[in-house]
Amino acid sequence: MDFEAEGLLEGIDDERSRADRIALLERLLAAGVTPEELRRAAAEDRLALLEVERMLGTEQFTPREVAAVAGVPLELVLKLRQALGLPRPDPDDRVLTASDVEAAERLKGFHEAGLPEEGILEVARVLGEGLARVAATLRPLVRDTFLEPGIGERELSERYATASAELGPQLGVVMQHILNMHLRDQLRTDVVGRAELARGGVLGAVRMSIAFADLVGFTKLGERVPAEELGAVARRLTELAGDVAGSHSPVRLVKTIGDAAMLVSPDPDALLESSLELVAAAEAEGEEFPRLRAGVATGQALGRAGDWYGSPVNLASRITGVARPGTVVAAGATREATAGDGGRWQWSQLPNRRLRGVDHTVPLYRVRPAAPS
Known part of the structure; x- marks a missing residue:
């Protein structure tokens, strides 16, 4: 095959690069790559990737x-x-x-x-x-x-x-x-009870506590720092959220979306503790790391395809948007769900809010660990 005539050496001037290209082309031809595939790969500047592409599968069926x-x-x-x-x-x-x-x-x-x-x-x-x-x-x-x-x-x-x-x-x-x-x-946490067995399937919605934590000022930060630094901040949030969720069973990190992390748990106390630890972990990162704020809500939610849906998901997201940096704010239903915990938390009532997408006034509380007695 005349590589020069086929245009496969076009734009390559120095002898070393030409010899290298020819050696690669000969290797690919010997492996069964067709001249048409070579021309297409050269035009798309992916000759160096062609061998591994073929290892991952040759396109041969409709x-x-x-x-x-x-x-x-x-x-x-x-x-x-x-x-x-x-x-x-x-x-x-x-x-x-x-x-x-x-x-x-x-x-x-x-x-x-x-x-x-x-x-x-x-x-x-x-x-x-x-x-x-x-x-x-x-x-x-x-x-x-x-x-x-x-x-x-x-x-x-x-x-x-x-x-x-x-x-x-x-x-x-x-x-x-x-x-x-x-x-x-x-x-281990997917318990199928009598109601599900009698029905012949798992009931849809279950009572869950949902938390969102987001980085304050992340969007503005993106206007000041390179994309690589912004990506590093987002990756660090994922690491912190994963570490916190991993140390508090049955809390699970559902997903991170750029500047926000979503945690869920059937145990509201475990979720509050995780949220507070996550906010504190962000503070410990230093002044260069954006502060976190978190919102927590409890109610009937539906788990599907690894994600969660329902009113507490929407409510937790909206509460996060009104929380002050460095704080964890919970809905009244979450406080009620932890009422029998023996004074584990200190609750500070905030003004009731009308939140976007929520058709009723929501009682809100800032939550902190209770002071040692």
């Missing part, structure tokens, strides 16, 4: 073919890909891999085992969202580890391929382990 081989409806194959957060292809686009065939066959097995289609797709949506974040975090980590001044395309391609071959299987084992740990932890 959705229609995958559906036929796996014995599942074509529409279900397309819905699964959409649920995973990937583009919906045309039924005859040759964009799927052998792994897609295996996934469709497993999908059929789940369906035959009695799992409903909507439930399977809901799990797929959560997996897609979570694993997209894992991929987005892992990709720059690998890239920044291997990229160094003066490295050639061929060596970079080899490093990526080696990392994929060695780390990929290990990552799968680690992810399975993490999934098992979370399932075990959640099953």
Whole structure:
């Protein structure tokens, strides 16, 4: 193959880089990459990534073919890909891999085992969202580890391929382990009582306490500091929230959204303690770290796809918005839920507020640990 005539050496002037590009092209050709794939990858400036892309799966099947081989409806194959957060292809686009065939066959097995289609797709949506974040975090980590001044395309391609071959299987084992740990932890608090057994299913809403904690002035901070520093602040909030939730069972960190963290627990006292510790941990970070404020509400909430919905979720978010920096403010229902705790908390009543999106006046209290007797 005449690489020069094919335009695969265009823009590469020095001899060392040309020799490196030629060595990479010859390596890829020997691995079965077609001239058309080489031209497309060169035009998109991703020749160094082509080998690892092929290791992750060669696009050789259409959705229609995958559906036929796996014995599942074509529409279900397309819905699964959409649920995973990937583009919906045309039924005859040759964009799927052998792994897609295996996934469709497993999908059929789940369906035959009695799992409903909507439930399977809901799990797929959560997996897609979570694993997209894992991929987005892992990709720059690998890239920044291997990229160094003066490295050639061929060596970079080899490093990526080696990392994929060695780390990929290990990552799968680690992810399975993490999934098992979370399932075990959640099953310990997922008690199915007599009412659920009689009904033949788990009742929807349950009484939960919800807390939101957000960084005061985070948006304005973004106007003054580089994006890297702002990202470091958000990452530190995730670390602090995770540490606090991990030390107070049965408190769980549901999610972080930029400048805010959401915690939930069926135990309002444990959640109040976690919220106070989180606010204090932010204070301990020093003057350069934004202060936190937290709002807590208690009521009937519905857990779905790893998130929580219902009036206490909305209320906790609104309370956070009116709390002063460095404080934890709780709704009256949360105070009532902890009334039998023997004076563990000191409550300071605040003026009742009309909160946006809430159709009634909400009694609010600032909460602190009770002074030692």
